[in-house]
Amino acid sequence: xNKRRINLWIGTVLISILMLMMxxxxxxxPFPVTEINRLERFEPPSARHLLGTDNFGRDVLSRIMKGxxxxxxxxxxxxxxxSVFGVLIGAISGYFGGIVDEIIMRIVDAMMAFPSILLALMxxxxxxxxxxNTIIAIxxxxxxxxxxxxxxxxxxxxxxxxxxxxxxKGISNLRIMFRHILPNVLSPIxxxxxxGFANAVLAEAALSYLGLGIQPPNPSWGRMxxxxxxxxxxxxxxxxxxxxxxxxxVLGFNFLxxxxxxxxxxx
Amino acid sequence: MxxxxxxxxxxxxxxxxxxxxxxxxxxxxxISLEVKKREIVGIVGESGCGKTVTALSxxxxxxxxxxxxxxxxxxxxxxxxxxxxxxxxxxxxxxxxIFQDSLSSLNPLMKVGRQIDxxxxxxxxxxxxxxxxxxxxxxxxxxLPDPERTYGKYPxxxxxxxxxxxxxxxxxxxxxxxxxxxxxxxxxxxxxxxxILELLRKINRESNRSxxxxxxxxxxxxxxCSKVYVMYAGHIVxxxxxxxLFTNPGHPYTLGLIKALPKLESKGKELFDxxxxxxxxxxxxxxxxFEPRCDYSFERCRKEFPDLKKIDSDHEVRCFLAGGKL
Numbered sequence: 001x002n003k004r005r006i007n008l009w010i011g012t013v014l015i016s017i018l019m020l021m022m023x024x025x026x027x028x029x030p031f032p033v034t035e036i037n038r039l040e041r042f043e044p045p046s047a048r049h050l051l052g053t054d055n056f057g058r059d060v061l062s063r064i065m066k067g068x069x070x071x072x073x074x075x076x077x078x079x080x081x082x083s084v085f086g087v088l089i090g091a092i093s094g095y096f097g098g099i100v101d102e103i104i105m106r107i108v109d110a111m112m113a114f115p116s117i118l119l120a121l122m123x124x125x126x127x128x129x130x131x132x133n134t135i136i137a138i139x140x141x142x143x144x145x146x147x148x149x150x151x152x153x154x155x156x157x158x159x160x161x162x163x164x165x166x167x168x169k170g171i172s173n174l175r176i177m178f179r180h181i182l183p184n185v186l187s188p189i190x191x192x193x194x195x196g197f198a199n200a201v202l203a204e205a206a207l208s209y210l211g212l213g214i215q216p217p218n219p220s221w222g223r224m225x226x227x228x229x230x231x232x233x234x235x236x237x238x239x240x241x242x243x244x245x246x247x248x249x250v251l252g253f254n255f256l257x258x259x260x261x262x263x264x265x266x267x
Numbered sequence: 268m269x270x271x272x273x274x275x276x277x278x279x280x281x282x283x284x285x286x287x288x289x290x291x292x293x294x295x296x297x298i299s300l301e302v303k304k305r306e307i308v309g310i311v312g313e314s315g316c317g318k319t320v321t322a323l324s325x326x327x328x329x330x331x332x333x334x335x336x337x338x339x340x341x342x343x344x345x346x347x348x349x350x351x352x353x354x355x356x357x358x359x360x361x362x363x364x365i366f367q368d369s370l371s372s373l374n375p376l377m378k379v380g381r382q383i384d385x386x387x388x389x390x391x392x393x394x395x396x397x398x399x400x401x402x403x404x405x406x407x408x409x410x411l412p413d414p415e416r417t418y419g420k421y422p423x424x425x426x427x428x429x430x431x432x433x434x435x436x437x438x439x440x441x442x443x444x445x446x447x448x449x450x451x452x453x454x455x456x457x458x459x460x461x462x463i464l465e466l467l468r469k470i471n472r473e474s475n476r477s478x479x480x481x482x483x484x485x486x487x488x489x490x491x492c493s494k495v496y497v498m499y500a501g502h503i504v505x506x507x508x509x510x511x512l513f514t515n516p517g518h519p520y521t522l523g524l525i526k527a528l529p530k531l532e533s534k535g536k537e538l539f540d541x542x543x544x545x546x547x548x549x550x551x552x553x554x555x556x557f558e559p560r561c562d563y564s565f566e567r568c569r570k571e572f573p574d575l576k577k578i579d580s581d582h583e584v585r586c587f588l589a590g591g592k593l
Contacts, residue, residue: 098331161372167328169386169437170359183376 008259014252025065081139086146094154153185194257309492380418517584
């Protein structure tokens with residue numbers, strides 16, 4: 001039993017630490033995030049600069065901390081967009097079934113057939129680069145998976161006796177869908193949300209790495225990764241730092257998702 | 268009193284079928300049934316003979332791939348011709364239903380009190396506090412101990428008997444005229460079963476509610492019902508008062524069901540069972556559907572389908588031998 005819980009623990013601890021870092025960065029960073037210091041360029045990690053400095057002499061730790069705000073914000077909003085619309089679409093599709101279901105699911109299939117990063121690239125290049133469009137693009141990308149998971153739960157549950165009993169009480173379809181069925185199918189959706197969060201962080205990093213996501217001077221982990229690439233031989237730690245934090249955050253949410261699923265399946 | 272004889276529910280020539288890729292299948296083949304006010308009517312038969320489908324059609328809850336013809340007249344309204352919205356208005360308020368398995372028929376993630384309350388919320392304009400006291404009153408009335416605490420419990424925290432009481436509370440909270448109980452005691456042990464039967468009898472006695480009691484157990488039916496319909500393969504094969512049914516069963520199938528009841532005198536002897544099984548609804552026979560299992564069958568049974576024949580003022584049987592001695 002303890003072995004099963006270990007995923008959950010690792011995930012929770014990782015995310016808690018990163019989240020703490022994010023909260024701290026709202027009030028305090030060791031150095032101003034955009035302060036340029038020509039005298040301290042490419043410094044290796046030291047007591048003064050724990051993660052070294054970049055090509056402008058900016059403190060990497062401060063920028064990582066500030067960048068975590070972007071990562072969490074993008075993840076949270078994108079997952080919210082994806083889950084709200086995905087759950088809505090999946091619920092309607094699964095509950096009513098028939099031709100509505102058929103049409104919605106074929107559209108979802110079509111969306112899934114696109115490589116998601118391509119879809120996001122297209123969206124960003126049409127509507128312009130920037131934080132807002134990045135988030136919307138990532139959110140839309142995650143709708144299909146939420147829709148599928150929600151739908152399968154609804155298909156399963158709509159035939160159960162408690163739903164029949166709710167119908168016998170004369171309860172409206174809308175209320176049956178969201179007050180009766182949704183709480184009962186919520187756990188796989190929560191798992192998907194956790195995984196979706198990890199994917200959103202990765203997608204943001206990828207888009208920013210390509211220069212299409214968060215615009216400078218705002219720090220973003222993906223952007224730091226791409227900026228540091230040029231100097232990888234001069235100061236490798238500059239590239240390693242954002243890489244490690246992206247990995248930790250993604251890993252954390254994956255562990256969390258796995259942990260929740262383990263608990264659910266071993267109930 | 269005059270209202271005693273007034274029919275509350277009148278089903279005429281109800282046929283229910285399902286569309287399948289292989290063509291339509293008929294589950295109920297033209298049944299007529301009447302429930303008077305204050306009456307407890309039993310529908311008895313083996314699994315798969317159309318009892319539950321009939322009940323669901325009264326609730327207008329048949330699955331999408333089904334079709335129903337005939338008429339179901341409920342105090343002046345034809346239920347089959349209602350729109351979905353109108354049907355929803357009658358469900359829970361005028362007609363309600365109790366299921367066999369109370370664990371699966373209650374929402375596992377909603378407090379039981381809220382589930383009772385929900386029915387009131389849908390059909391009355393009472394405010395929250397009024398509904399709460401009404402729910403507690405109902406819970407007390409059906410013998411749930413400590414209603415305030417039970418209100419906040421989840422279904423898995425209650426025993427089977429208590430859960431079935433909750434299901435009954437949900438069914439009666441809006442004062443419906445008709446309650447359909449689909450095998451309400453089958454999943455319970457015998458002592459609890461007796462309590463639930465007593466409770467249903469009390470509900471029937473103390474208010475004007477009629478009950479349709481569906482069961483495959485004739486023993487239970489005998490205890491509670493005044494009138495019994497015996498269903499077989501989508502047909503009503505016998506209609507009689509509960510007393511007449513047991514003293515003078517007219518249909519070989521009814522006789523078989525009565526013989527199959529375990530009795531104290533027959534302890535140690537082998538239990539009787541009706542040979543064969545209920546025909547699948549895909550089987551189409553010309554003659555009497557019970558013929559292959561019947562001990563009394565003869566040539567005519569294989570070719571012709573018998574009509575319902577009146578053998579007494581309140582006793583009808585669908586058998587060529589009806590009226591004679593079985």
